[in-house]
Amino acid sequence: MAFDYDLDDFPGVHVAVDLAFLTVSPPDSSGGRQLLLMVVRRKDGFRQGEWTLPGRFLRPRETVIDAAEVCGREKAGIHKAPWRKLTILDDPDRDPRGWTMSVGVVAPIPFDQARKAIDEDSVDRALVPVSDTRIMLPNGQPELPFGLNELVDKSVSYMRDRYYRLPDPKHFLGETFTLSELQSVHDAILGEGFYSRDSFRRTFERLLTPTGEFSSGTVGKPAALFRRARRSPSGSSMPRRINRPSEPRISKP
Amino acid sequence: MAFDYDLDDFPGVHVAVDLAFLTVSPPDSSGGRQLLLMVVRRKDGFRQGEWTLPGRFLRPRETVIDAAEVCGREKAGIHKAPWRKLTILDDPDRDPRGWTMSVGVVAPIPFDQARKAIDEDSVDRALVPVSDTRIMLPNGQPELPFGLNELVDKSVSYMRDRYYRLPDPKHFLGETFTLSELQSVHDAILGEGFYSRDSFRRTFERLLTPTGEFSSGTVGKPAALFRRARRSPSGSSMPRRINRPSEPRISKP
């Protein structure tokens, strides 16, 4: 007996990985962007035609991330992504075909990569806007199957945590960008109006290095181009204190 | 064929739940408290005698939380706790006996409940201090087996997130308490010196309601007793802005 219980008498559970690919659209005519989620259409028999997240069952002794990589390639057309495990869905009734669990994984990817995957087979994949954890699925489908909306919620929270205080850490923009471009990306993720133009500049300018170059070809004064500064080691996930400690004041004698 | 692949040909994985019971000690002689983690000693053959977290494999179609409840009762002597799934450990080599995964769960519990469980069988259970994600295991054991230190790290982060801005949300203290008592609990979780006495009072007093009663029997001026105020609905996990928006200023004509 290898285990505490006679586990060999029990069947194990089939574990799947489900992927939340997130990207940010290029600016529209008025400069606005959208946070987008990739969904795919099921082509096999069960719940055929329904829109869902790319997912795949793990082969024996496969890691979640390895399975995510294979799934991303085969079902989403994405060949490399920064994976991050977020949830475990374990309701035994979530799939009527049997006992399964799903590990939810988020992966922010550049828009061009997502767009190319969509164009490869536009019938089976789509990018849908996600605003404030509400998704607009194609064909008016109200929500994702198998309880996957929970993964979308956590994925959006994950992105907001990262875009709260760091300039485009997932590199939706290239190496250099203007402050307006940067803010349009952060607006898409944090929600418009989270930062005023003033606060945004003050919060993020100190985390950027000016390249000395300027934008051109657009109306208005050319904007300075910046690159991300060497980021300080973060470590904790806890919000930092706002005020740095000051020097102790000298007591009067 | 029920699934996308011939899954029935594959064995599933055996999934376990591992529990991080956290509590806060009563004040020592100088009023300080400690964040404590419950560890148990393995009594079965494999890695016998080693200190680890209470854990248990899931029976077929059991949920993680159901298994946590059984495990808490049988291995930790804890009969009710507020469970929260935090991690999934999926390294296929983490247990040399076979392919397993572990879902990590955190559960803050009152000290009395933890203390009673320890006293029931002091040989097999212990409460060890956790400071800044470092654990002091009995017998100088350097770390937990099976990669469980990752769960402890995330559990501490989880507690810090919650104790950063809310007064003892996990009710380590009773219904009423003084500000000093409250701060000693927060110090144990956030680390001493995170809040100065001044900042602590200003941050938390507005989230409390004075009962009108006062402490007695201790040295010094009696302290006012407070209870937790009706907490505002939080919703997002993102830190709130510090400054509330002010009224728009009236433009000069």
Added chain:
DNA sequence: TCAATAGTGTCTGTTAGACACTATGGC
């Protein structure tokens, strides 16, 4: 009385929001 803790008041530096004002390119 003294030691120890509770509670109040105040000063300073930092930051966010608001907004006015200047700068500069395309049309």
Added chain:
DNA sequence: GCCATAGTGTCTAACAGACACTATTGA
């Protein structure tokens, strides 16, 4: 020149750290 956008300076409110001062109990 006009318009739209970029960038700067300034005022105010809120808040954190520091610290002095008062209040009140037990020993």
